[in-house]
Amino acid sequence: MTRGQWAAALLVAAGLVAGSLPPRPSLREPIRAGDFWILAADFHVHGFPGDGALPPWLLRDEVARAGLDAFALTNHNRVSTARAARRLFAGTPGPIVIVGQEITARGFHIAAVGLEERVDWTKGAAAAIRAVHAQGGVAIAAHPDRHYWSGWDDGAVSLLDGHERAHPSMRGRQAGADFATFAARAAVLHPNIAAIGSSDFHTGAAPGVCRTWVLARERSAAGIVAAVRDGRTAAMDMDGTLYGNADVVRAVREARLAAPTRQPLTAWSRASTAAAIVGLLLLVLL
Amino acid sequence: MSNQRSLRKLAGAAGGVSPDLDLALAPEATYDRLVHARTAGSLRALAGRLLLAVAMIGTCVSASATGRVSVELAAGVALSWSFALLVQAVAAAVVIVPARGRIVTPLRAFELWFQAHLPWSLWFLLPPLYIVVAGRRPADGVALAAALVPMAWTALLMRAFARRVLRSPRAGIVTVVHQTVLWGLTLCYIAFALGGWDRVLAEAGL
Numbered sequence: 001m002t003r004g005q006w007a008a009a010l011l012v013a014a015g016l017v018a019g020s021l022p023p024r025p026s027l028r029e030p031i032r033a034g035d036f037w038i039l040a041a042d043f044h045v046h047g048f049p050g051d052g053a054l055p056p057w058l059l060r061d062e063v064a065r066a067g068l069d070a071f072a073l074t075n076h077n078r079v080s081t082a083r084a085a086r087r088l089f090a091g092t093p094g095p096i097v098i099v100g101q102e103i104t105a106r107g108f109h110i111a112a113v114g115l116e117e118r119v120d121w122t123k124g125a126a127a128a129i130r131a132v133h134a135q136g137g138v139a140i141a142a143h144p145d146r147h148y149w150s151g152w153d154d155g156a157v158s159l160l161d162g163h164e165r166a167h168p169s170m171r172g173r174q175a176g177a178d179f180a181t182f183a184a185r186a187a188v189l190h191p192n193i194a195a196i197g198s199s200d201f202h203t204g205a206a207p208g209v210c211r212t213w214v215l216a217r218e219r220s221a222a223g224i225v226a227a228v229r230d231g232r233t234a235a236m237d238m239d240g241t242l243y244g245n246a247d248v249v250r251a252v253r254e255a256r257l258a259a260p261t262r263q264p265l266t267a268w269s270r271a272s273t274a275a276a277i278v279g280l281l282l283l284v285l286l
Numbered sequence: 287m288s289n290q291r292s293l294r295k296l297a298g299a300a301g302g303v304s305p306d307l308d309l310a311l312a313p314e315a316t317y318d319r320l321v322h323a324r325t326a327g328s329l330r331a332l333a334g335r336l337l338l339a340v341a342m343i344g345t346c347v348s349a350s351a352t353g354r355v356s357v358e359l360a361a362g363v364a365l366s367w368s369f370a371l372l373v374q375a376v377a378a379a380v381v382i383v384p385a386r387g388r389i390v391t392p393l394r395a396f397e398l399w400f401q402a403h404l405p406w407s408l409w410f411l412l413p414p415l416y417i418v419v420a421g422r423r424p425a426d427g428v429a430l431a432a433a434l435v436p437m438a439w440t441a442l443l444m445r446a447f448a449r450r451v452l453r454s455p456r457a458g459i460v461t462v463v464h465q466t467v468l469w470g471l472t473l474c475y476i477a478f479a480l481g482g483w484d485r486v487l488a489e490a491g492l
Binding site (some may be wrong): 020051055057077104105281284285 | 342358414415426478
């Protein structure tokens with residue numbers, strides 16, 4: 001290696017070490033509201049192996065940094081990564097891992113949460129939701145903009161437990177209007193349907209950037225799934241706007257939890273990332 | 287041919303900054319020079335190439351996914367995605383091992399092939415650089431569309447590799463075989479990640 005390459009390699013190492021220095025944020029203490037815990041969850045997160053960038057152990061760390069109490073790992077038409085993650089973290093402190101699957105088919109996507117086995121995606125939305133319910137899980141219409149409407153007849157919508165009301169894609173004007181249209185339609189067919197906020201994290205927008213507040217009777221995967229089934233949720237978008245169950249919205253506001261979730265990059269993390277990336281650039285060019 | 291001419295002009299302008307840059311911009315001439323400089327491979331040199339690739343993947347994917355880097359993030363991501371290098375190695379082996387005309391050892395041939403990393407390395411580096419400068423991620427569509435550049439560029443480098451390192455009279459066919467194996471394996475993973483081949487074929491109406 002030349003002197004320039006050594007210098008570049010040192011810059012990369014310095015960036016990585018500097019990025020490791022800030023202490024991890026401590027785990028959030030959940031808040032009580034009467035008989036319930038107010039918990040923050042993200043029910044639509046992708047991981048590796050799959051089309052998510054991060055393996056489960058790093059994903060859970062990111063989820064904890066985002067101040068979430070639970071997340072559902074929902075890879076496309078698979079539960080293997082989620083089941084491995086649940087086994088890996090059983091009994092350890094940190095966010096609760098819920099096994100899920102993004103049931104992915106032409107015309108509809110469903111974030112199925114609280115599963116044990118993979119759900120067949122080929123039989124249509126209603127059959128998929130019944131299969132989710134048979135396992136004790138809940139079915140959430142994922143990013144229900146017009147590109148994903150063709151698979152939703154009224155029968156299938158009425159079987160849903162929830163629909164994504166807050167999602168990073170809704171910042172597009174058309175998608176935002178579509179989400180509202182789907183929410184109005186779902187509310188007519190299923191008045192107690194849960195409003196869900198999800199990040200749909202793959203590689204970009206952080207986990208929990210849109211999130212769901214749930215009023216759960218117990219701090220467990222089963223307790224959280226039951227809260228969704230009973231409609232005790234509020235969806236929060238990136239600006240801190242809340243949608244859904246009025247009691248949950250009130251509880252979240254009273255606990256002062258409704259705040260924009262977009263975290264700007266700190267100067268330190270930008271500087272350490274810049275050092276590592278510029279070092280790599282020099283390393284490949286010198 | 288005009289692509290080759292443009293690369294040669296750029297190579298002239300870059301003026302031997304590094305062998306990797308020379309190779310990316312003037313692949314035929316640089317491979318000729320490198321083949322004659324050393325015919326035996328070096329495990330250490332190959333390990334260095336692989337380490338650079340792993341560091342590139344770990345650091346850039348971490349930065350793109352979370353906006354920050356750390357030792358733990360980069361190591362964990364690198365460990366997870368290092369199978370991408372195995373895919374590259376398998377695709378390279380398919381053309382290197384049976385090449386009868388090559389005058390370098392297989393180890394040296396792998397070393398020289400992994401030296402052709404610059405197009406994909408730059409592609410990996412651009413999104414995190416954008417994040418650092420602009421404070422936000424580039425659109426996914428832009429990053430995906432930009433991948434067409436390293437795809438085409440690397441195919442040109444493989445053709446030069448087949449001619450000058452493997453000494454193949456059918457460099458075009460070698461390139462097609464390599465790209466078919468590489469993208470075939472890559473598509474298998476993409477299909478797995480998107481929910482399986484059955485879903486991909488159904489989406490395509492097949």
